[in-house]
Amino acid sequence: MTRIFLSLLLCAGLLAAGGCAMPSPPTPGAAADLSRLEQQQAAVADQLNALEDLLKNLQRQLEDHDARLAEFNRTQPRDKTQKGTSAGQITENLPSIRPPHSPPGKESASSSATETYLQAFSDYTSGRYDKAIAGFERFLEHHPDNEYAANAQFWIGECYYSQQNYTKAATHFVGMAEKHPQSARAPQALLNAAHAYHEMGHTGQAQQIVDFLRRRYPDSAAAETQLEF
Numbered sequence: 106m107t108r109i110f111l112s113l114l115l116c117a118g119l120l121a122a123g124g125c126a127m128p129s130p131p132t133p134g135a136a137a138d139l140s141r142l143e144q145q146q147a148a149v150a151d152q153l154n155a156l157e158d159l160l161k162n163l164q165r166q167l168e169d170h171d172a173r174l175a176e177f178n179r180t181q182p183r184d185k186t187q188k189g190t191s192a193g194q195i196t197e198n199l200p201s202i203r204p205p206h207s208p209p210g211k212e213s214a215s216s217s218a219t220e221t222y223l224q225a226f227s228d229y230t231s232g233r234y235d236k237a238i239a240g241f242e243r244f245l246e247h248h249p250d251n252e253y254a255a256n257a258q259f260w261i262g263e264c265y266y267s268q269q270n271y272t273k274a275a276t277h278f279v280g281m282a283e284k285h286p287q288s289a290r291a292p293q294a295l296l297n298a299a300h301a302y303h304e305m306g307h308t309g310q311a312q313q314i315v316d317f318l319r320r321r322y323p324d325s326a327a328a329e330t331q332l333e334f
Contacts, residue, residue: 144293147289147290148226148230151226151253151256155219155222155223155226155253217247217248218244218247218248218251218253219253221240221243221244221247221248222240222241222244222251222253222256222257224240225237225239225240225241225243225244225257225260226260228240229241229260229263229264232267234264234265234267234268235264237260237261237264238261238264238265241257241258241260241261241264242261244257245257245258254285255281255284255285255288255290255291256288256290258277258280258281258284258285259277259278259281259288259290259293259294261277262274262275262276262277262278262281262294262297262298262301263297265277266297266300266301269304271301271302271304271305272301272305274297274298274301275298275301275302275305278294278295278297278298278301279294279295279298279314281294282294282295282298286321291322292318292321292322292325292326292327292328293325293326293327295314295315295317295318295321295322295327296315296318296327296328296330298314299311299312299314299315299318299332299334302314303334308334311334312334315332315334
């Protein structure tokens with residue numbers, strides 16, 4: 106577990122230092138490019154937050170394990186007659202000490218959710234879109250109320266867009282904005298949905314989504330993006 110903890114710390118440090126390259130669908134115009142850059146920066150922050158949650162969970166597990174081990178050693182009787190016994194005879198009478206098992210509940214579920222999300226996100230950033238989609242869908246199936254649920258659906262849309270499957274991309278972007286209207290990514294999801302409709306040749310629907318975006322989120326960066334449909 107310590108090796109995993111150190112690896113995650115190194116990973117978080119590398120992300121904080123340089124971030125990761127985010128594949129994204131091209132958008133026309135300088136404002137659209139700026140919006141994409143902001144989206145990529147948000148994705149890096151998203152992954153860093155998920156890593157931080159996982160590190161906190163691992164740290165708590167390590168501290169719990171150390172506390173249990175200290176308590177066990179403190180409560181063991183100190184029988185001087187055992188000085189001459191072999192190590193094998195001592196250990197065979199001791200209960201096995203396993204890493205602490207968190208009770209079913211929020212902490213264990215959060216750790217599992219974070220790991221699933223990070224793996225899917227890693228597949229997305231590496232261009233393994235089919236695996237990323239499957240991972241995010243699995244995350245949503247088992248953790249529909251998790252704080253990263255909105256982001257997971259957003260990245261599914263991005264995966265489909267990157268695969269030029271604009272129909273499914275639009276469906277997930279619009280669905281995410283409808284289900285999570287308070288999410289910080291809802292405006293960008295609507296803008297991406299508009300781009301997807303435009304790619305399919307449905308310019309009228311694309312413009313309707315943009316109009317709705319500007320009414321619902323007038324102060325968002327996505328709403329200020331100048332589009333040419």
